[in-house]
Amino acid sequence: MIIDEATITVEAGAGGNGCVSFRREKYVPRGGPNGGNGGRGGDIFLEARTDVGTLVDFVYRPLYRARHGEHGKGKNQHGKDAEPVTIRVPVGTLVWGENGELVVDMDRDGMRFLLARGGRGGRGNTTFTTSTQRAPRLAERGEPGETKTLRLELKLLADVGIVGFPNAGKSTLLSRVTRALPKIADYPFTTLEPQLGVVRLPEGRSFVLADVPGLIEGASQGKGLGIRFLRHLERTKVLLHLVEVATLTRYSELESRVRTIRRELQRHSPVFSAVPELLALTKVDAVSRLDYRKWMEKLRKKGERVLAISAVTGEGLDRLLEEAWKMLSQSRREVVFAPPIPETVYQAKARFHVEKGEGVFYVTGDEIKKWVVMTNFNSRDALERFEKILQRMGVLKELKKMGLREGDTIDCGGQQLVFGGERPGGRHGT
Ligand SMILES: Nc1nc2c(ncn2[C@@H]2O[C@H](COP(=O)(O)OP(=O)(O)OP(=O)(O)O)[C@@H](O)[C@H]2O)c(=O)[nH]1
Ligand SMILES: [Mg+2]
Numbered sequence: 001m002i003i004d005e006a007t008i009t010v011e012a013g014a015g016g017n018g019c020v021s022f023r024r025e026k027y028v029p030r031g032g033p034n035g036g037n038g039g040r041g042g043d044i045f046l047e048a049r050t051d052v053g054t055l056v057d058f059v060y061r062p063l064y065r066a067r068h069g070e071h072g073k074g075k076n077q078h079g080k081d082a083e084p085v086t087i088r089v090p091v092g093t094l095v096w097g098e099n100g101e102l103v104v105d106m107d108r109d110g111m112r113f114l115l116a117r118g119g120r121g122g123r124g125n126t127t128f129t130t131s132t133q134r135a136p137r138l139a140e141r142g143e144p145g146e147t148k149t150l151r152l153e154l155k156l157l158a159d160v161g162i163v164g165f166p167n168a169g170k171s172t173l174l175s176r177v178t179r180a181l182p183k184i185a186d187y188p189f190t191t192l193e194p195q196l197g198v199v200r201l202p203e204g205r206s207f208v209l210a211d212v213p214g215l216i217e218g219a220s221q222g223k224g225l226g227i228r229f230l231r232h233l234e235r236t237k238v239l240l241h242l243v244e245v246a247t248l249t250r251y252s253e254l255e256s257r258v259r260t261i262r263r264e265l266q267r268h269s270p271v272f273s274a275v276p277e278l279l280a281l282t283k284v285d286a287v288s289r290l291d292y293r294k295w296m297e298k299l300r301k302k303g304e305r306v307l308a309i310s311a312v313t314g315e316g317l318d319r320l321l322e323e324a325w326k327m328l329s330q331s332r333r334e335v336v337f338a339p340p341i342p343e344t345v346y347q348a349k350a351r352f353h354v355e356k357g358e359g360v361f362y363v364t365g366d367e368i369k370k371w372v373v374m375t376n377f378n379s380r381d382a383l384e385r386f387e388k389i390l391q392r393m394g395v396l397k398e399l400k401k402m403g404l405r406e407g408d409t410i411d412c413g414g415q416q417l418v419f420g421g422e423r424p425g426g427r428h429g430t
Pocket of ligand 2: 170171172182183184190191211212213214
């Protein structure tokens, strides 16, 4: 079976750490700061490709990581940025986020999408030099890269999709009008996975034709090969419905076959009722009586579009393809994928959240977490800068309102600090 669903985890690279370093010169006991910045962590991109057919690679390799940026060095040497990682997916891959929201529809060949952003490099101590702080012993750590878990779903993109019972001759037709080489045999369920081919018409016109496994009554309840593969036809603009008439003797049999297929399509998805359909009575080279001509008249009177073909002799094929082309060019179907509404309700995000515990004040939030990771808490200068950040974000103001006093403990995303307490190096802060 074609693999058309997979879950992957992507981890973009973290930025490299900034460097704390000072110039060393002859006769100068302590030169100015010269610590370089860390490099950017590697991004992770998705790229849509027509030469990738399934999502099978992701079943065996569900984790993708980009490298971290290089750390900064002395003499103002910046660390190198890490190379991005590109993940190739088939054209027609939908990417779903953790809350079931549509992240991106990779619907064009060559399309690139930034899936996870690498972290920025930490700044070295050169950057932190100011008129009052000429020898900062302070550098940032690299920012962590984005990490995401995503569900990939493949819905092949074809213009025209062939549907019908097993053995109707769907694959034979595909092999006659395109260069695809599907398996063909005179038993049901020969085709086990969707196949695509390109139909080329005069004057440079072309369209993509898809052949899928045969449907039977009850397919929507899982009979036969079921209808799982029908997702690949959901985005086609025209359906080509094949009915073989070589084994039919009565008009009512024809009608009932057509009805059965339509019902199964409908049960899979209501989108199919909006897709224009062309009926083709096939294997007309092998009929014993020419009743099918009368049947065609009857169907036409009911407003059906119907043609007769033989994939073996080639009878009616040119007309069939021209008719399909005509329907395609008239089709106004916007093949935009309508994502279901995610269940989570998005709220304006507060920059941080504070809570008072037993002698501890808790501060949480993504931004806080980021600064905690990027701060080297063993450095006095870095600690002071961290407190300035808390000040700037309004965290301290909020905590003081809640009764924060000197000597109290503040827990910032797991990192504990004593407010106004001892600093490494013995200086008092805040
Ligand atoms: N006489 C005649 N035989 C045909 C024609 N088209 C297909 N066949 C035969 O019908 C049989 C089934 O053809 P397939 O193309 O494998 O049928 P299918 O609809 O793809 O079948 P599944 O993949 O099982 O759903 C094969 O033996 C073909 O040679 C036709 O136009 N005339
Ligand atoms: Mg087939």
